[in-house]
Amino acid sequence: MNVKRLILLACIGLIAVSGCSQKKNITSGTSQTNSGGSQAQSISEGNASKQIEISDADFSVVGMALSIPIYGEIENVIQRLGKPLPVVAYNNKDDPESSILGYKWGSIYIEWLKKNGTILRMIIDGKGFKSKRGVEVGDPITKIDSLYGPNTGHRNNDQIEFDLGNEENESMMALVFYIKNGAVNKIEITQDT
Numbered sequence: 746m747n748v749k750r751l752i753l754l755a756c757i758g759l760i761a762v763s764g765c766s767q768k769k770n771i772t773s774g775t776s777q778t779n780s781g782g783s784q785a786q787s788i789s790e791g792n793a794s795k796q797i798e799i800s801d802a803d804f805s806v807v808g809m810a811l812s813i814p815i816y817g818e819i820e821n822v823i824q825r826l827g828k829p830l831p832v833v834a835y836n837n838k839d840d841p842e843s844s845i846l847g848y849k850w851g852s853i854y855i856e857w858l859k860k861n862g863t864i865l866r867m868i869i870d871g872k873g874f875k876s877k878r879g880v881e882v883g884d885p886i887t888k889i890d891s892l893y894g895p896n897t898g899h900r901n902n903d904q905i906e907f908d909l910g911n912e913e914n915e916s917m918m919a920l921v922f923y924i925k926n927g928a929v930n931k932i933e934i935t936q937d938t
Contacts (some may be wrong), residue, residue: 802817880892919935
């Protein structure tokens with residue numbers, strides 16, 4: 746595993762241990778506990794306030810007449826896209842069924858848990874697939890701002906990240922837009938259960 750993924754998983758674990766997701770009002774800076782599967786963010790635009798809702802559905806990709814949720818099953822994807830040769834992303838020698846496998850179909854790479862086929866990670870690195878709201882590789886940051894709200898998510902110079910925790914299924918999801926030269930270079934969606 747690379748260092749970024751280990752750091753992300755550690756952060757996800759810390760948030761999951763807290764047992765709640767956050768409902769944050771950007772304009773006032775207040776937070777509230779939310780046991781559901783959504784995160785609301787209010788953004789001030791002049792005199793009006795625009796409500797941006799991040800939900801489970803945002804942690805999906807669409808492309809090739811297919812919608813793939815991060816919590817979906819790999820068999821549904823294989824039925825639609827076919828079965829390329831698998832790549833072993835992480836081989837657990839002590840418990841082979843807990844190994845993580847991965848496939849690459851053109852511009853999308855998907856990892857899943859061998860024992861139950863649950864999708865754990867999706868990476869889009871080219872055209873053909875996009876986020877549920879329509880952001881794809883090559884789009885400018887302004888498109889993320891228009892679809893997800895300006896100044897939302899965790900931002901730095903090279904990425905914009907949205908996280909969502911869900912107490913009911915004890916999972917943490919992350920949607921990350923990697924930025925290069927002011928445009929989306931890669932999209933990654935992960936879940937940790």
